[in-house]
Amino acid sequence: MVATAAAAKALGRPIVYVQGNIHAGEVEGKDALLALLRDLTTSQKPNALDSVVLIAVPIYNADGNERFASQSVNRTEQNGPELVGQRANAQNLDLNRDYVKAEAPETRASLAMFNAWDPDVFVDLHTTDGSFHGYALTYSPSLSPAAVFGGVYARDSLLPVLRQRMRSRDGFEIFDYGNFVSDERALISDTSVHEGWATYDSRPRFGTNYYGIRGRIGILSEAYSHDSLARRIASTYAFVEEILSLVAEKSQAIQSLSARADSQPMAWGRAPDSLQMIAVRSELLATPRTMEVIKEDVLKTGDSSFTQPGVPRGERRSGIFRSIRMPVYDRFTSTLDRLPPAAYVLAPPETAAVNLLRLHGVRVDRSDSAWSARGETFTIDSIITSPRAFQGHHEVRLKGSWQRGLQALPQKSFIVSTAQPRGALIVYLLEPESEDGLATWNFFDADLKKGGRFPVTRIFDLSRRGRAAPRRSSASTTQSPQN
Numbered sequence: 001m002v003a004t005a006a007a008a009k010a011l012g013r014p015i016v017y018v019q020g021n022i023h024a025g026e027v028e029g030k031d032a033l034l035a036l037l038r039d040l041t042t043s044q045k046p047n048a049l050d051s052v053v054l055i056a057v058p059i060y061n062a063d064g065n066e067r068f069a070s071q072s073v074n075r076t077e078q079n080g081p082e083l084v085g086q087r088a089n090a091q092n093l094d095l096n097r098d099y100v101k102a103e104a105p106e107t108r109a110s111l112a113m114f115n116a117w118d119p120d121v122f123v124d125l126h127t128t129d130g131s132f133h134g135y136a137l138t139y140s141p142s143l144s145p146a147a148v149f150g151g152v153y154a155r156d157s158l159l160p161v162l163r164q165r166m167r168s169r170d171g172f173e174i175f176d177y178g179n180f181v182s183d184e185r186a187l188i189s190d191t192s193v194h195e196g197w198a199t200y201d202s203r204p205r206f207g208t209n210y211y212g213i214r215g216r217i218g219i220l221s222e223a224y225s226h227d228s229l230a231r232r233i234a235s236t237y238a239f240v241e242e243i244l245s246l247v248a249e250k251s252q253a254i255q256s257l258s259a260r261a262d263s264q265p266m267a268w269g270r271a272p273d274s275l276q277m278i279a280v281r282s283e284l285l286a287t288p289r290t291m292e293v294i295k296e297d298v299l300k301t302g303d304s305s306f307t308q309p310g311v312p313r314g315e316r317r318s319g320i321f322r323s324i325r326m327p328v329y330d331r332f333t334s335t336l337d338r339l340p341p342a343a344y345v346l347a348p349p350e351t352a353a354v355n356l357l358r359l360h361g362v363r364v365d366r367s368d369s370a371w372s373a374r375g376e377t378f379t380i381d382s383i384i385t386s387p388r389a390f391q392g393h394h395e396v397r398l399k400g401s402w403q404r405g406l407q408a409l410p411q412k413s414f415i416v417s418t419a420q421p422r423g424a425l426i427v428y429l430l431e432p433e434s435e436d437g438l439a440t441w442n443f444f445d446a447d448l449k450k451g452g453r454f455p456v457t458r459i460f461d462l463s464r465r466g467r468a469a470p471r472r473s474s475a476s477t478t479q480s481p482q483n
């Protein structure tokens with residue numbers, strides 16, 4: 001047992017963080033995680049806890065969990081249990097849409113934990129109520145193309161092995177998370193595709209996508225809501241146990257991946273060759289792989305009564321499963337890449353944005369004097385505000401163009417060097433055209449006007465920052481601005 005982040009780090013083992021119940025109606029994660037903790041800690045035999053540090057939070061959305069109601073109210077498309085918690089937290093926020101804006105205390109505490117303990121792997125346990133498929137569990141790596149380290153490694157090196165082991169050692173078929181296109185068209189722009197399987201969303205408002213952009217591994221686990229509770233607990237238990245075991249086996253590769261993700265941005269300023277493009281917008285890759293996907297036939301009953309919890313009125317499950325070859329859309333591709341500047345500079349009034357960056361573990365300095373440097377500013381051509389509120393926000397999309405020149409930067413500007421761990425996250429959050437950045441979530445609304453300048457400037461070098469503005473590189477990442 002370790003009590004502090006420093007003690008965990010000192011063990012030199014990979015750190016795995018697993019949470020259940022972020023959507024508190026999706027209950028089996030808490031049972032599976034508690035059972036696994038019991039078994040790992042009381043077992044006399046060697047197990048994964050000899051090789052990894054496990055941080056387990058069985059009930060992440062505690063307030064949602066306490067708002068018990070009938071499953072037919074809180075979780076309509078689920079095969080029991082009878083009483084479950086609600087999806088949202090007590091503020092009515094969906095915690096799995098909050099990882100960028102971080103408005104919920106749960107998210108803010110999570111980010112502080114990520115910064116302090118820095119888990120190599122984050123596993124988020126859910127239940128899916130989508131298509132009728134043949135899998136005990138579906139999973140996803142970080143889908144953001146900006147997740148160049150943990151996202152790709154999980155997708156290509158961990159999840160295929162987990163899928164094989166779940167089949168051969170645990171007796172469960174699992175597959176990449178998705179829905180049949182016939183059930184969920186939204187993401188597929190090609191309307192000639194009638195049969196296919198497609199994943200969800202790449203944006204970091206979702207926890208496991210966010211965690212990939214931090215340069216670490218995120219794994220989404222979705223038990224199958226049409227299975228019994230006992231089977232959902234069993235599949236989730238087996239999946240987490242297999243993850244711990246595989247992470248223990250691959251500890252060296254995973255820890256060096258974490259180290260590389262952190263050191264790469266540090267090299268950006270010194271060696272221009274090392275600069276990597278950061279994807280700030282993306283779309284589902286239009287060239288799918290063709291694979292076999294297991295589908296269950298759902299039959300019309302001819303009357304409008306319920307047959308089973310979670311099955312729509314007038315339909316019943318057939319128990320007939322078919323493997324069908326179809327296009328599988330399981331990954332995203334970048335539609336807008338941005339090269340990291342040496343730094344972003346935020347105008348002095350942008351303290352809300354700065355507070356949020358610090359919460360994300362980003363070091364922000366402040367200039368003591370006015371200075372000038374080569375850089376670029378973004379002139380806003382259009383501000384597209386979503387007419388519909390989502391999580392209490394009207395999301396903003398900006399279009400415009402960059403102009404290069406000498407930038408005059410006022411005293412007390414905030415300086416965010418990209419040469420720090422999470423450099424990719426900094427670019428993603430601060431670029432004006434990012435699909436899920438600070439501009440999206442209204443942090444800059446007061447300063448946005450058509451024809452005006454975006455309040456974040458790109459700076460190409462920090463060397464002329466001036467004598468009166470020494471680097472405060474020792475500043476704590478958790479410090480709040482003083483004003």
Ligand SMILES: [Zn+2]
Nearest residue numbers: 023026126127
């Ligand atoms: Zn969920």
